[in-house]
Amino acid sequence: xxxxxxxxxxxxxxxxGVRLQVSHLLPxxxxxxxxxxAVELVEKAxxxxxxxxxxxxxxxxxxxxxxxxxxxxAHAEPSLGALLGSDSGRxxxxxxxxxxxxxxxxRVVLLDHPAFxxxxxxxxxxxxxxxxxxxxxxxFDILQHDIDDLSRAMVIIKAYTPxxxxxxFAHPLCMPGSDATTLAPDGPLAGSTFHGAxxxxxxxxxFMVHERKLLSPEEAIHRLTxxxxxxxxxxxxxxxxxxxxxxxxxxxxxxxxDRASTFEANQLAVGMKHVIVxxxxxxxxxxxxxxxxxxxxxxxx
Numbered sequence: 001x002x003x004x005x006x007x008x009x010x011x012x013x014x015x016x017g018v019r020l021q022v023s024h025l026l027p028x029x030x031x032x033x034x035x036x037x038a039v040e041l042v043e044k045a046x047x048x049x050x051x052x053x054x055x056x057x058x059x060x061x062x063x064x065x066x067x068x069x070x071x072x073x074a075h076a077e078p079s080l081g082a083l084l085g086s087d088s089g090r091x092x093x094x095x096x097x098x099x100x101x102x103x104x105x106x107r108v109v110l111l112d113h114p115a116f117x118x119x120x121x122x123x124x125x126x127x128x129x130x131x132x133x134x135x136x137x138x139x140f141d142i143l144q145h146d147i148d149d150l151s152r153a154m155v156i157i158k159a160y161t162p163x164x165x166x167x168x169f170a171h172p173l174c175m176p177g178s179d180a181t182t183l184a185p186d187g188p189l190a191g192s193t194f195h196g197a198x199x200x201x202x203x204x205x206x207f208m209v210h211e212r213k214l215l216s217p218e219e220a221i222h223r224l225t226x227x228x229x230x231x232x233x234x235x236x237x238x239x240x241x242x243x244x245x246x247x248x249x250x251x252x253x254x255x256x257x258d259r260a261s262t263f264e265a266n267q268l269a270v271g272m273k274h275v276i277v278x279x280x281x282x283x284x285x286x287x288x289x290x291x292x293x294x295x296x297x298x299x300x301x
Contacts, residue, residue, distance in 0.1 A: 002026065002034050003041065010045045013052065021231060022054040023177055025168055026160060035164045039171055046173070053231060055177025056168045058200035060160050061262070064099065066110070066153035069139055071096035084144040094136050099157055100124075105135035107158040112263070115145055121263055156195075156262065162207075169204070170214040175227045176204040185266065185288070195265045199258035202269035206257035217253045234297060246279035 006022060013020035025038050045052050074083055074093055083089035100108060106125030113120050119127055119142070124135035131138065146152045168174055180196035183189045201224055208215040215223070229238025236245050249272065256271030275283035280293035 003037050006038055006041050010041060010050065010052065014045070014048075014050055020050065020052040022052065024057045024179075025054040025174070026056065026164060035168050039168060042173065053173045053175070054168075054171075055175045056165060057160070058176045058178045058180075058204050059196050060162065060165070061109075061156045061158050061195075063111070063154055063156055063195055065151055066139060066155050067143060067150040069093070069098040069100065069136070070143065070150075071098070081144060081147040084140050084147070090136065090140050093140075099155070100135075103158070108135075109156040109158070110142070111154045111156060113142065113153055116142055166208070166212045166214060169208055169223075170212075175223045175231065176200065183266070185268075193265050195262070196260075198266055198268055199260035202256055202258040202271070205253075209253070210257075237297065246276055248274075248276040250274040250276075 006025070009020060009022060022042065025042075026035055042052055042054055070080070070084075071093055073096075074080060074089070077083050083093070104125060105128060106123050108125075109121065109123045110116070110119050110127075111121070119138070124138060127133075127138050128135040142153050143150060169176070178196055178200035180200055181194050182197050183192050183194055204224065205217075205220050209217055209220050226238040228234075236243075237247060238244075240248065251273055252271040254271075256269065258267075258269050260267040260269075272283065273286060274281065278293040278295065280291045281289050282291055282293065283289065
């Protein structure tokens with residue numbers, strides 16, 4: 001379970017003597033009380049001298065492949081397609097732990113799929129009720145159709161509540177931790193989507209400062225800048241001071257918020273005025289300048 005995994009990580013760090021960063025503290029299937037227990041575990045370990053911090057996911061959901069409902073033993077079968085097409089094979093696969101082990105099919109939503117437009121953007125729980133079928137069978141049908149490319153079908157898993165996120169983000173050891181890859185709005189990746197890439201920082205700031213009023217603007221900015229730089233050992237970044245890299249974001253703290261939605265993810269945030277990267281204007285008056293002065297950052301630089 002989630003608590004057991006965190007406890008194992010803490011014990012490993014204690015026995016090895018390394019500093020520990022627990023990323024995405026709450027896993028994707030989290031009971032209502034587990035966020036409190038998870039934070040208490042970290043606090044107890046820190047009180048006993050362990051150098052441990054943590055971060056938290058900046059969305060209410062995670063994304064993964066639908067094929068994760070196929071157990072490892074089934075992937076090893078010589079004819080997975082036949083297994084997906086048989087009642088006996090499906091019955092065996094239903095018994096294995098998977099993404100629906102906690103919370104059920106109502107938490108699993110199919111992302112856009114060209115072969116199943118009528119199913120897209122709906123939870124498998126809703127699809128089961130609408131069609132009178134077992135959601136497992138609907139999922140197995142999709143995977144059987146995609147047997148030549150089992151990574152085609154992706155799903156959203158509704159993972160956390162806003163209250164859970166607020167409680168964890170309010171902790172002084174917590175920083176926002178997004179695994180979203182920033183995608184350029186033009187060029188070869190213009191048509192690609194990564195949920196959260198355009199929204200995670202703006203969402204965090206607006207949620208914690210204005211909606212929940214749990215962080216001051218200054219503290220929220222520190223969680224997005226100085227704290228990550230300290231955690232990763234980036235000595236020249238994260239603060240405005242002589243000798244630091246000239247990375248500056250000038251924004252309207254009252255207006256700064258995300259516009260991206262679950263299914264329209266590539267929407268720029270509002271309220272960001274200017275962005276300077278390594279001394280060069282990357283965004284001016286809310287519009288990209290075309291200047292890309294970013295560089296690979298290595299620890300200590």
